[in-house]
Amino acid sequence: MKKQSLESAFEQLEAVIARLESEEISLEEAFKAYGEGMELLQFCNASIDTVEKKVLKLNENGGLDEF
Numbered sequence: 001m002k003k004q005s006l007e008s009a010f011e012q013l014e015a016v017i018a019r020l021e022s023e024e025i026s027l028e029e030a031f032k033a034y035g036e037g038m039e040l041l042q043f044c045n046a047s048i049d050t051v052e053k054k055v056l057k058l059n060e061n062g063g064l065d066e067f
Contacts, residue, residue: 006047013040 016037019025025033 004043006044009040009044009047013037013044016040 016033019033020030020037
């Protein structure tokens with residue numbers, strides 16, 4: 001997946017969802033859109049996980065503190 005912002009990925013994901021909800025979409029197009037949506041979702045999840053890891057760090061007692 002090309003370098004993009006999380007916000008851009010969410011916008012693209014919303015567009016994919018709208019296409020999938022359309023009654024005009026063929027089965028082949030729906031499978032393709034579903035694949036695109038899953039790639040975008042994986043990108044969003046990875047981006048959010050990266051940010052969470054940067055924001056949290058372990059303290060000396062093993063608990064998590066905000067960074």
